[in-house]
Amino acid sequence: MSTKKGRFGEHGGQYIPETLMNAVIELEEAYERYKNDPQFEAELAQLFNEYAGRPSRLYFAEKMTKDLGGARIYLKREDLNHTGSHKINNVLGQALLAKKMGKTRLIAETGAGQHGVATATAAALFGMECVVFMGEEDTKRQALNVYRMRLLGAEVIPVKTGTATLKDAVSEAMREWTRRISDTHYCLGSVMGPHPFPTIVRDFQSVISKEIKAQMLEMTGHLPDAVIACVGGGSNAMGSFYHFIEDKNVRLIGCEAAGRGVDTFETAATIATGRSGIFHGMKSYFCQDEFGQIAPVYSISAGLDYPGIGPEHAWLHDTGRAEYVPVTDEEAVCAFEYLSRTEGIIPAIESAHAVAHATKIAKDFDKDSSIVITISGRGDKDCAAIARYRGEDINE
Numbered sequence: 001m002s003t004k005k006g007r008f009g010e011h012g013g014q015y016i017p018e019t020l021m022n023a024v025i026e027l028e029e030a031y032e033r034y035k036n037d038p039q040f041e042a043e044l045a046q047l048f049n050e051y052a053g054r055p056s057r058l059y060f061a062e063k064m065t066k067d068l069g070g071a072r073i074y075l076k077r078e079d080l081n082h083t084g085s086h087k088i089n090n091v092l093g094q095a096l097l098a099k100k101m102g103k104t105r106l107i108a109e110t111g112a113g114q115h116g117v118a119t120a121t122a123a124a125l126f127g128m129e130c131v132v133f134m135g136e137e138d139t140k141r142q143a144l145n146v147y148r149m150r151l152l153g154a155e156v157i158p159v160k161t162g163t164a165t166l167k168d169a170v171s172e173a174m175r176e177w178t179r180r181i182s183d184t185h186y187c188l189g190s191v192m193g194p195h196p197f198p199t200i201v202r203d204f205q206s207v208i209s210k211e212i213k214a215q216m217l218e219m220t221g222h223l224p225d226a227v228i229a230c231v232g233g234g235s236n237a238m239g240s241f242y243h244f245i246e247d248k249n250v251r252l253i254g255c256e257a258a259g260r261g262v263d264t265f266e267t268a269a270t271i272a273t274g275r276s277g278i279f280h281g282m283k284s285y286f287c288q289d290e291f292g293q294i295a296p297v298y299s300i301s302a303g304l305d306y307p308g309i310g311p312e313h314a315w316l317h318d319t320g321r322a323e324y325v326p327v328t329d330e331e332a333v334c335a336f337e338y339l340s341r342t343e344g345i346i347p348a349i350e351s352a353h354a355v356a357h358a359t360k361i362a363k364d365f366d367k368d369s370s371i372v373i374t375i376s377g378r379g380d381k382d383c384a385a386i387a388r389y390r391g392e393d394i395n396e
């Protein structure tokens with residue numbers, strides 16, 4: 001894999017101010033030292049198993065399989081993890097690394113609040129101070145998660161700059177990190193930002209594909225024919241794809257949020273509508289306006305509402321190893337309702353984007369083949385918003 005100095009083909013790299021360089025080098029050195037350290041691996045495995053509830057189940061969705069009439073459908077249940085999503089995998093890894101580095105304080109950005117809650121959780125567990133940056137708009141839309149983070153002992157700082165959403169929260173967290181490198185680790189939430197973050201986050205999330213592979217071989221004796229996951233920054237998808245990259249017969253499919261459609265301005269589908277650029281310390285694809293400014297993005301799903309994609313995905317797209325498809329709000333909402341009704345599993349609206357695409361393509365596969373869909377999180381958090389989308393008024 002072409003990860004030389006954090007490059008994935010032409011993507012990735014370290015496009016950061018001089019003031020951040022020392023922090024990034026310190027992190028890179030620490031990660032090199034601990035990533036193959038048996039003691040570190042054992043401690044992380046214990047956190048995964050005892051605290052997060054790993055391995056997560058691989059569930060054969062029999063009713064869905066019958067209903068769709070094609071490939072056998074398996075669901076990778078990251079929704080069953082402690083805190084309700086895949087985010088905890090990365091956060092436990094980074095918190096442990098930060099502790100080994102002697103850091104006593106974690107900072108993080110958050111959009112919908114899922115990564116902020118996971119970081120606040122790890123900080124409580126490790127007895128570390130925690131500060132979460134969140135766009136002011138998002139603090140209003142996600143008041144319950146703000147309460148959760150404070151309950152867990154974190155300080156939540158509303159970010160008022162720019163559009164006061166996720167991308168501004170990332171910028172502010174990076175700024176804060178340059179101000180306080182000595183005791184602080186920036187726990188970035190997806191496979192993005194400057195090297196080494198895309199690699200670190202991918203490695204911690206790759207437990208997903210490692211487990212899928214072992215579970216599929218045990219349950220069926222075969223590898224899956226396709227693995228499907230939703231893509232915001234791309235961490236649950238990268239984690240789901242990683243151990244299959246060399247298995248060329250396994251199709252890897254990432255589902256982007258098309259919002260109201262890729263032919264509208266209300267979309268967050270980066271591969272479908274974006275162009276190459278540099279932002280948040282990395283070279284990758286970004287949604288941009290005609291002047292190259294980062295475009296405002298939209299999706300019903302706050303977790304997919306980011307104007308870029310991780311550099312390794314950009315490279316998997318360039319090389320044709322993975323496919324990226326847009327899925328609209330309406331398709332995701334239908335899949336959210338479909339999985340709830342058919343299997344009794346309420347997926348996160350982010351994950352519903354992957355479910356939606358699977359429902360479209362399952363019948364094109366023969367009956368001996370199998371598709372794994374990563375359910376990146378649970379959907380309790382989305383019920384009020386989906387009800388509102390359907391014109392129902394319920395109290396949050």
Ligand SMILES: *Cc1c(COP(=O)(O)O)cnc(C)c1O
Pocket residue numbers: 085086087114115189190191230231232233234235236237303304348350351376377378
């Ligand atoms: C944050 C989040 C996502 C999107 O992030 P990725 O880095 O693309 O995985 C997807 N699903 C859920 C449940 C999330 O919380």
